[in-house]
Amino acid sequence: MRAFLTTAEEGSLSAAARVLGLTQPTLSRQVAALEDELGILLFERIGRTLSLTTAGMELLDHSRVMGEAANRVALAATGQAQTIEGRVRITASDVYSAHVLPPVLRQLRHQAPKLEIDVVAANDIRDLMRREADIAIRHVRPDQPDLIARLVDEATAHFYAATDYLDRRGRPRTLADTAGHDFISFGDVDEMLAHYLPLGLPLSHENFRIGSQSGVVAWEFTRQGFGITAMDDQVAEATPGVERVLPDMDALHFPVWLTTHRELHTSRRIRLVFDLLADFLTRND
16 A cells, blocks of 8 residues: 555656665555555556556545554654664765765764664655654754754855866956856756855856756766855865865855654654764764
């Protein structure tokens, strides 16, 4: 039933498999087994796309109720676990996962060697209510009442570029100077411009000739001299070969929220990881 619900909500087997941590053939077999058991067709398969049948649409609301009940049972059971063993899934942006978390993960490995830590490096917001992660590190405060969140840092960022890029293209000293430079996008260019234009940067689509949905990839492009981008100061200062652009420009500020489910917070292993992350990120500002 969970395979059916996730497939219906995600719209494809491949997307649902990623959410559930399954292979696509395994997920497909589970959906087919449900169809066989119920004796109805839940999806119409048109090429590579899936569309709910009438029977599937009628079943969807019932499966959501079942899924919510199952999640509540799982949350309660996990919350009562009093052993520092088992898996804890942490989700954070790919940049934070690769560049910020390793020191605290080493500490966790030393303090609780039986823990299994699964880091979900994702720039979208994973749903803690659906148990896609146990703990989330995000720059937006969650608004669901069953989640608890702690503001652990007020991070700063500036614009950076590789030294060899600046040697070739010159070092902009004013906002106007940036008009002739290449910038690297993290995802959608329109969204980048929506953030950058209010800062006074005279940029357009012409300035963004390369980018990636992955922050790690975009930062590597920056390090290899493709252009300028904004980056968390902590990450940038630990990266050799890059330097701050527009040194007189005010820092960009963004919050860092640590979030988990209220019931999970009573689990010793979740509490241990949550508290270590909170202490590390607070001291690491």
